[in-house]
Amino acid sequence: MKAAAVALLSLACLAPLTASAEWQWLDNEGHRVFSDQPPPPDIAPNRILKQGKGALAAMPVPAPVAANTPVGVDPSLRPSGKDKGLEEKRRQAEAAEAKKRKEDDARVTAQRSENCSRARTAKASIDSGQRLAVVNAKGEREIMDDAMRAAEGKRLDEVIARDCAVERQ
Template identity: 40%
Template sequence: MPIARPSPLLPLAVAACLLALAGSAQAQWIWRDRNGQITASDLPPPREVADKDIVQRPSNARRPLPPPAAASAASAPAAPRVDPVLEQRRRAAEQEQQAKLKAEQERVAQARAENCRRAKAQLAGLQSGQRIARLNEKGEREILDDKGRAEESRRAEGIIASDCE
């Protein structure tokens, strides 16, 4: 039995089939964007593109209509669901942080009030004219002279200015 030879038209038929299949996979929508650039895609153009800017459409195809307003609100993604336990822990952590901050502010306010009270008492003593002694670096008692009294008065007044409101 003789071996059958393939027809010389067989390669052409295969090429024609491949071209037909490739044609359906090619971009079918062509449009001009707002910058004037030509874009081709197998998907329809974005809704911002006007119909007059669509250069080519696939046969028997129209752009999908936008959904009605009620449907778009219903199809909008819902707010992410929050775990109530995690939300409660987050709130508790925030409240604890606020309580710590408030306690620190109260502590600082009390320290400033105490510094103010002491500085006012020191200044009153310095201005009274009575003799004031302090210990020097060697641990010896030393009576403040007029220069030392003026320096201590300036220091007390600075503390009063910063801590007494």
């Protein structure tokens, strides 16, 4: 009977050992934690020292964590990758660039219109048949001959075709 009592006492002493801590992990401050429950989701898997029985079924599935996210930081607090201030500055820069482009286009259109009107006036003078004089590279005055008139008329026709085409549109 003494042997049965010793065996029963041994089993009674071993029963609490089965209910001991099944999980061990390091918390965010680096302290070792013992528990019969799985660690919270914010504990990285590499900080779990010991897993309990049925660990795969009981273990909460952590959200994927980026490689550069520090341990213990909630993944939902990761930056979105967009800086609102930077986005606003980019939009302002694009608007300023579009405005500058529009002003440049208006300036070029005005210059072409002026070139067109000057070319038409010069072409009318060339086609009138009157004697015209030009100043050469030496600063001397020369009367235009027929070859010079034809060359200047051809050049003015090209300017009119190029710059006056904008006015027709």
